[in-house]
Each structure stands twice: as structure tokens, then as C-alpha cells.
Amino acid sequence: QKEVEQDPGPLSVPEGAIVSLNCTYSNSAFQYFMWYRQYSRKGPELLMYTYSSGNKEDGRFTAQVDKSSKYISLFIRDSQPSDSATYLCAMSSNAGNMLTFGGGTRLMVKP
Amino acid sequence: ETGVTQTPRHLVMGMTNKKSLKCEQHLGHNAMYWYKQSAKKPLELMFVYSLEERVENNSVPSRFSPECPNSSHLFLHLHTLQPEDSALYLCASSQEQQGGTPLHFGNGTRLTVT
Numbered sequence: 001q002k003e004v005e006q007d008p009g010p011l012s013v014p015e016g017a018i019v020s021l022n023c024t025y026s027n028s029a030f031q032y033f034m035w036y037r038q039y040s041r042k043g044p045e046l047l048m049y050t051y052s053s054g055n056k057e058d059g060r061f062t063a064q065v066d067k068s069s070k071y072i073s074l075f076i077r078d079s080q081p082s083d084s085a086t087y088l089c090a091m092s093s094n095a096g097n098m099l100t101f102g103g104g105t106r107l108m109v110k111p
Numbered sequence: 112e113t114g115v116t117q118t119p120r121h122l123v124m125g126m127t128n129k130k131s132l133k134c135e136q137h138l139g140h141n142a143m144y145w146y147k148q149s150a151k152k153p154l155e156l157m158f159v160y161s162l163e164e165r166v167e168n169n170s171v172p173s174r175f176s177p178e179c180p181n182s183s184h185l186f187l188h189l190h191t192l193q194p195e196d197s198a199l200y201l202c203a204s205s206q207e208q209q210g211g212t213p214l215h216f217g218n219g220t221r222l223t224v225t
Contacts, residue, residue, distance in 0.1 A: 002153075004153070008151065031210065031211065032210055032211030034213060036216075041218070042218050042219075043115070043117075043201055043203075043216030043217050043218045043219050044154075044201070044214075044216045045216065046213045046214070046215070049213055051211065088154070090154075092210045092211060093210055094209075094210040094211070095210060096166075096167075096208060096209070096210060097142065097159075097205060097207070097208045097209050097210055097211070097212050097214075098156060098159070098167065099156075099214060100153075101153045101154040102153060103151065103152060103153045104153075
């Protein structure tokens with residue numbers, strides 16, 4: 001079993017749809033949870049950052065962490081074609097900064 | 112200047128060649144990383160440097176040799192690579208090498224080994 005599981009997609013949605021991206025994990029020591037967005041031929045860029053359980057909202061993006069279920073989500077409201085990218089979840093414990101990444105979900109938002 | 116700059120953007124090399132990848136960060140960070148990104152696989156951590164000292168070598172073959180001359184520069188020296196080493200090599204930096212510190216990535220070097 002992989003330490004972090006993420007559906008690779010691709011996920012294709014129409015413009016304006018609400019998008020839900022998810023990751024599950026097995027290591028209960030993970031405390032820090034991040035979402036990175038990676039456009040084609042670019043490096044990943046940090047999109048959302050949360051510590052422990054709870055929700056965090058930033059504009060059209062909401063990150064949720066449910067540590068009891070070992071499940072994290074990223075919601076994108078009013079999705080735009082410019083949101084088309086690969087979304088990577090990443091997480092780490094307090095020990096060092098060895099982020100463990102999911103394999104990424106490719107999202108396509110069609111106009 | 113972007114925060115983390117990698118050169119070259121693309122590299123094609125034969126299995127007997129020696130080449131180097133370069134990374135420079137302009138963020139004043141103390142930790143730098145090399146990651147390998149292959150198709151349909153999660154990012155694989157290769158090396159971590161904190162304050163110019165190597166703190167992680169994630170079972171990487173010796174044909175990959177990192178060098179960190181100062182906190183702003185990181186190199187990955189390559190020799191006698193295999194075709195399966197073809198991938199996107201990403202450099203990243205972070206303020207500290209501590210749990211939860213976000214990484215800032217460069218745009219990578221696309222390496223093709225022929």
C-alpha cells in the first residue's frame with residue numbers, strides 16, 4: 001500500500017463546476033498537509049497549506065483535513081480553464097521536512 | 112529573477128556522458144532539495160541539504176552526485192546514466208528543514224538519456 005494515494009485522473013469538468021480532489025494516507029504521524037498545483041512544463045507551486053484537522057479557505061479554494069479518516073480534500077469553486085493543471089497533495093510529520101507526495105490528479109476544465 | 116532557477120531546462124545525454132544540473136535559489140532559504148519526477152509516479156526525494164550539509168540521501172545510485180557549495184546553489188552531477196533515469200529533475204528550497212515548511216520548486220530540468 002502506498003503511503004499517500006491519489007487518483008491520477010484525468011478529471012474533466014465544465015467551466016464553472018465545483019471540483020473535488022482527494023488524497024488518502026496511511027501514516028497517522030502526518031500533521032502538515034499541502035496542495036501543490038503544477039502546470040505543464042512548470043514546477044509545482046504551493047496552493048494551500050493546513051496544519052492538523054480542519055478547513056482553510058482562500059478565494060475559490062478550500063482545503064479540508066480529516067485526520068480521523070486520514071483523508072484530505074481540495075475543493076475548487078467556479079472552476080476556470082486556467083485551473084487546468086495537475087494537483088499534488090503532500091504531507092509531512094514533525095520529523096524533518098520529508099514531504100510525502102501523492103502521484104497527482106490531472107484536472108481539465110473545459111470552456 | 113524567479114525564486115528558484117534551474118538550468119538547463121532540457122538536457123539530452125548519452126549513457127557515457129557526464130553532465131551537471133544547476134539550481135540557484137534567491138529566497139534566502141537554508142535547505143535545498145533534489146527531486147525526481149517520472150510519469151505516473153509520485154515525486155521521489157533524492158537529496159536534502161540543510162545549511163550546506165547533506166542530511167538525506169534517499170538510496171540514490173552513485174551515478175547521481177550532489178554538490179552544495181553554499182546555501183544558494185545546488186548541483187547534481189550525472190555520469191553513466193541509464194535510460195530509466197530519464198525524468199524531470201526538480202530542485203526545491205525551504206526556509207528551514209523542518210516538518211511543515213513549504214517547498215518552493217524550480218521549473219525543473221527535463222533529462223533524456225539515450
